Amino acid sequence: MSTVEVNGTRLGVEVFGGGDGGGGAPPVLLVGAPTMLSWPDALCERLAAGGRPVVRYDLRDSGESATADPAAPAYTLRTLAADAAALAGALGGGRVHLAGVGVGGMVAQVAALEHPGAFSALTLVGTRPVAPGPVDGDLPDHHGPTVKRLFARPQPDWTDRAAVAEFAANGAEIRGDDPAAARATAARIWDRTPAGAAAPVHLANQLGTVFARLDCTPRWRERLPALDLPALVVHGRRDRFFPLGNGEALAREIPGARLLVLDAAATALPPPAAPEVAAAMLALDRP
Numbered sequence: 001m002s003t004v005e006v007n008g009t010r011l012g013v014e015v016f017g018g019g020d021g022g023g024g025a026p027p028v029l030l031v032g033a034p035t036m037l038s039w040p041d042a043l044c045e046r047l048a049a050g051g052r053p054v055v056r057y058d059l060r061d062s063g064e065s066a067t068a069d070p071a072a073p074a075y076t077l078r079t080l081a082a083d084a085a086a087l088a089g090a091l092g093g094g095r096v097h098l099a100g101v102g103v104g105g106m107v108a109q110v111a112a113l114e115h116p117g118a119f120s121a122l123t124l125v126g127t128r129p130v131a132p133g134p135v136d137g138d139l140p141d142h143h144g145p146t147v148k149r150l151f152a153r154p155q156p157d158w159t160d161r162a163a164v165a166e167f168a169a170n171g172a173e174i175r176g177d178d179p180a181a182a183r184a185t186a187a188r189i190w191d192r193t194p195a196g197a198a199a200p201v202h203l204a205n206q207l208g209t210v211f212a213r214l215d216c217t218p219r220w221r222e223r224l225p226a227l228d229l230p231a232l233v234v235h236g237r238r239d240r241f242f243p244l245g246n247g248e249a250l251a252r253e254i255p256g257a258r259l260l261v262l263d264a265a266a267t268a269l270p271p272p273a274a275p276e277v278a279a280a281m282l283a284l285d286r287p
Helices: 041-049 077-091 103-114 144-152 161-175 179-192 199-207 221-226 244-253 271-284
Strands: 002-006 009-016 028-031 054-057 096-101 119-125 231-236 258-262
Touching (some): 002 077, 009 041, 028 077, 028 103, 041 054, 041 271, 054 077, 077 096, 077 103, 096 103, 103 221, 161 199, 244 258
Parallel strands (some): 096 119
16 A cells, blocks of 8 residues: 555555566556555456556545545546546556546546546446436436435444444445445454544445536537447446436447446455456457
């Protein structure tokens, strides 16, 4: 684990492998959602084994990145997209393969649109082509009963590691994800939160609530057909938070994009899917 200074802020990063680049193939940059642990170790290791240096990182106000005020962020979605481009430049050696999961997928879409020279390929996992808030009429919204159950639960003490881990496991069960994996990831996120952090910081790290408070304008969905780079859209067939129709829309609107549907997956990217997802990602950078 280390940090990198870009655009006047500190971002927490982790590097997997050095690789030989597979004959000049680019590194892979993984945008967290909001922390880097939304990307399973198993996938990072598979990508690195394929000859790629892999860098995953925390968004602002999460994980080991700089924390200011997650309740009132003084930056926008475009700022986060610019961070991705700046971090790509800091890696050196030309363009990188950008990948985003969940809200990180929204960051990745805007980054690819606004900083096309920084990226060689784009992977979008479990995300949608519009920002948080009201969804477009042709896109499936969050599954109502699932969201109702998620938000009906009493909040844990966000400074209590065990309580937070159990809250995450319960939420995973509601969403159709693996409770044990969610419990372990939540505990790791808690451990990476700065020592002595207040409850709002722990909450932001676990749930990404800071993202809902960002200025995400202007819309970018209508610009997706202008993307000119290899693209992969990965989506869980059982995803109840961003139902599959959102991934299908992305694959339709990005020219030449491949859609990879994970039949056994819900919202989280399950480690057992790592071989298939890594192979599809690595294939994007092959001539």
